[in-house]
Amino acid sequence: MAGRVGNRHGALIVPTAPVWLRWTWLLPAAFLGVFLVYPVIVLAVTVADSGAEGMLGRLTEPAIWQVTGLAVVQALASTAVALVVGLPLANVASRYRFRGRALTQAMVTVPFVLPTVVVALAIRSLFGSGAPQGFWIVVLAHAYVNLAVVARIVGAQWAQHSGDYESVARTLGATRWRAFVDVTLPSLRSAIATSAAVVFVFSFTSLGIVLLLGDPMTRTLESQILRQTSVLLDFPGAAVTAVIQLVIVTLVLLLGAMAARRAPTRRGKPVALRPLPAAFIGRFAVIATAVAGLAIVLAPVVALVVASLRGSRGWTVGWWSSLGSIDAGTTRLGSPGAAIGISLTYAVVTAIIAAIIGTLAAMAVLTTGRSRILVILAIVPLGVSAATLGLGTLLAFGRPPVDLRATGLLIPLAHSLVAIPLVVAVVAPGLRSTDARLAAVAATLGARPSRAFWTAYGPVLRIVVVASAALAGAVSLGEFGAAAFLGRATSPTVPVQIVRLLSRPGEQSLGVAAVLAVVLVVITLVVVLLVDRWGAPARRTTRQEAIA
Amino acid sequence: MTEPRLDVQGLALGYEGTVFLAGIDLQLATGEIVAILGPSGSGKSTLLAELAGVLPVPQGRIIVDGRDVTRAPIHERGVGLIFQEPLLFPHLDVAANIAYGLRRHGWSRREADARTQELLDWLGLAGYGFRRTDELSGGQAQRVALARAIAPGPAVLGLDEPFSALDTELRQRLVVEVARMLREAGIAALHVTHDAQEAHAIADRVIELSSLGHAP
Structure with missing residues (x-):
């Protein structure tokens, strides 16, 4: 068993690191500080405000x-x-x-x-x-x-x-x-x-x-x-x-x-x-x-x-054709089509925010040794659960003095927190799989530090960033917990709309909910398939480059 | 010769439905060490795998101590195996590795412990019982693997190039040591290797695999 030699890529060693690479941690740290740490603090303060007695009372x-x-x-x-x-x-x-x-x-x-x-x-x-x-x-x-x-x-x-x-x-x-x-x-x-x-x-x-x-x-x-x-x-x-x-x-x-x-x-x-x-x-x-x-x-x-294709009188496409308007006595709900539009908008905003923050975080994690805190911060949302995140965000930014509810940004922000760990998980291995010596080679050929960095890491970054953005969008599309907390009654996302429909009686509610669910299934599967198709060759080529 | 410990009759070697060598006849007496020589990929490992029951036998019979074990499950054949790598169970310590086969053969914990200590002493590894397997050197690990295989007293032991991962000096020492251990234990051993020198150093008889059988 002796003599097993492993080639472990540890930190991302860029021999000719551009200066800005040392500051990539700033933006993610600020973002997570404001939108994750601050709400959690507000949550803790809320708990403390109820007093020691009140808390003990609740715990007993x-x-x-x-x-x-x-x-x-x-x-x-x-x-x-x-x-x-x-x-x-x-x-x-x-x-x-x-x-x-x-x-x-x-x-x-x-x-x-x-x-x-x-x-x-x-x-x-x-x-x-x-x-x-x-x-x-x-x-x-x-x-x-x-x-x-x-x-x-x-x-x-x-x-x-x-x-x-x-x-x-x-x-x-x-x-x-x-x-x-x-x-x-x-x-x-x-x-x-x-x-x-x-x-x-x-x-x-x-x-x-x-x-x-x-x-x-x-x-x-x-x-x-x-x-x-x-x-x-x-x-x-x-x-x-x-x-x-x-x-x-x-x-x-x-x-x-x-x-x-x-x-x-x-x-x-x-x-x-x-x-x-x-x-x-x-x-x-x-x-x-x-x-x-x-x-x-x-x-x-x-x-x-x-x-989604069946009613009490057999097969029907009625549920599908009522996607645009489901007004018969259900005005409070808004149309299913509108919900799809809202969900897609949130998904795009989430994809952009999460991809930027997550990619910078991944770079920071790999370049600086002391970015442990950032890793933990980026992983925490996984354990905190969406409802807790939603509640914290609501307490921090959903009521005076800071009320962001009207801006429509609360849900994409919460979804970004959920998606950032995923982005880090996709981007970091991509960066790590690239041979850092490529940057050194580029530098010896006369590339300035930033140029050398992009020569080495640009090809893989382009692919993993787009792929992880798509994944973040898919997460946002399907997320329910945070959206249920933060959504306004007039503009629900698709998952929230599905739950509302199901809480009402009637086969139309069930049928339309099923239609919305099928739409989500199709969008989600298409995104995941595309990411898989796209990501796979990228991983292969980077590995080949590393070997060569 | 009295009844052979291992009696192979008309055995065919094959993998996934293709037979590549047929009609193998081979007898091993108690304590006899036979080396099978052949280049890599010639089917030496297949021969051992079929003896031990790891691969199904396409044709022929395998008789161990007078009992036909051709279709017997692996654990009831009385055939031990040593691989190129020691394959010590990583979640068990050295002593527990050696005791494993004893426990499976119905030894009580105390009997197994005592026997394990004997074997460790015999190997010159006394005091290593509580070591983790990844703390052993390559030679030590292979000796523990040998002790583990010998402990439950198999009738036949197949050795699949067990020394090829070791350096030359260690290898020469271990070959002599192993030959002595096998003879003392009375086990019929089948040693496959591509190294003619090693084969002659350890074995009573050296046979080319290709001369044992014929093309199907």
């Missing part, structure tokens, strides 16, 4: 702990179901060679990129009008979304598995099951821990799915916060709830990181895909798992499309 209320307990149980159940279904899929889709493998892997990712409100509606369409509201359908929806998390994270680790360790265990007398438990599972532990933590946090902080599929017993702290702010108008109470949620989420993420760290790391080389098992039963099991995975992923989406 049994109701809040009952909600917390149920949310924990729900999130644990969701995680368990996602693991049980996701692990076989991870095994099959990332290790065996068969026709349709790439398709299976791509399709499993679909639920994860769909807006949660759309997933909720799709699951509801699948089970029909008599759908059982409550705990189990919420768990099912959460597991559905997170199949990709388990299949991708665990699959990536499993794919590096040659099977030699299992063979060793088998030759030492372990049964097939024993070898799986003793050798395979421990080697997957870090991936399982990581994905379990992610799934737990997602399910624990879920809002759209819980609102649409839950019952009064199945709530999350997130839905509790929304209720406290919009129905009960209890802002200090909501702030306390947000803090409890933040603490639990942080704890779980830390636990996940610790479990992942303590697991032995075995950085293997990628192993070739293996052929299907020779025995009929093994072959059948692999194919059946893949087919079942595809069916699970596709069924709700198909049901959603059907729901």
